[in-house]
Amino acid sequence: YSLFPAQLKWNSRVVTYRVISYTRDLPRVTVNQLVSKALALWSREIPLSFRRVLAGTADIMIGFARGAHGDYYPFDGPGNTLAHAFAPGPGLGGDAHFDEDERWTDGSRLGVNFLVTATHELGHSLGLGHSSDPNAVMYPTYRVGESKNFRLSPDDIKGIQKLYGEKSNL
């Protein structure tokens, strides 16, 4: 695993998130459920919880966009870059963007698996960099066909617990 410079992380125990735009490939309720599931994979391992907000600015703003979309990293059409996210911090910090030119799927059909990609990008939103462990969710290239029993790898868990400590079982 790797961390961002200065080990950027969220200092509060509760991190807010908001889904501000959706893809036409999946029902909104499915996107909301998969985002919640992705965040649960991380919060299961660390003393941090997530609260969804429906208006205003959240710590983690999540959205779909195509091409240039307001940050310095325009998306590039189908394939190549699928999504990106920013390290914890104010403004763009923590935000996760998904390329609307991809074909997003919940695993029930061909396409880019949104749960897998969202879990990866939200790992960045929490402060993880890319891992060179091919089995890690934080490995930079996308791997097809990982939906059932999808979970974090030991490398991912080690990295996120390096930042936030372990979840206390009180």
Add this chain to the structure above:
Amino acid sequence: SPLPREAGGMSEPQWRQAQDYLRRFYPSNSETREADSFEARLKRMQTFFRLPVTGVLTPRLVEIMQKPRCGVPDVAD
């Protein structure tokens, strides 16, 4: 003109794609003032993907560069 040694015999489109990929995902590190030559960046990518570090483009690297991926760089910049 012939491509440089680091191109490893790859085609010119693959050479250009490799240059774009390395500039995007293996930025030079302003703190360590690491060199940002093609060879230096390629070595960083080879180190990251646990491949032999030669500084020369290979079919395996071209294959990795063509995979769909996350837009965040692989090394901190």
